[in-house]
Amino acid sequence: QVQLVESGGGLAQPGGSLRLSCAASGFTFSTYAMSWVRQAPGKGLEWVSGIYSDGSDTYYADSVKGRFTISRDNAKNTLYLQMNSLKHEETALYYCARGWGVTATMQRKYWGQGTQVTVSS
Secondary structure, three states: OOEEEEEOOEEEOOOOOEEEEEEEEOOOHHHOOEEEEEEOOOOOEEEEEEEOOOOOOEEEOOOOOOOEEEEEEOOOOEEEEEEOOOOHHHOEEEEEEEOOOHHHHHOHHHEOOOEEEEEOO
């Protein structure tokens, strides 16, 4: 079955950096677009970033453009999210999700368990 395991979350200071990883198994990773979605306390779900199966195209929410970088290593079945210049309001549970856009945000059965990112001084 599809399994997505996130890691790399934790505590970062405002302006700091974290790198999230997502190890995928149970499906042909290299044939699927992948995404990162997040849910902050008391807020709705946000599609943060996406990447095509071959890495040829990416999407970033306006709020993270220029600060976050999504990437993937299809040989290692791993998705990444490099997060720089973190802000308080980006404290959230970050999920790795299979798919792109609505497909990624609506199909919770294809999410990992999430990794907590807390931005605080």
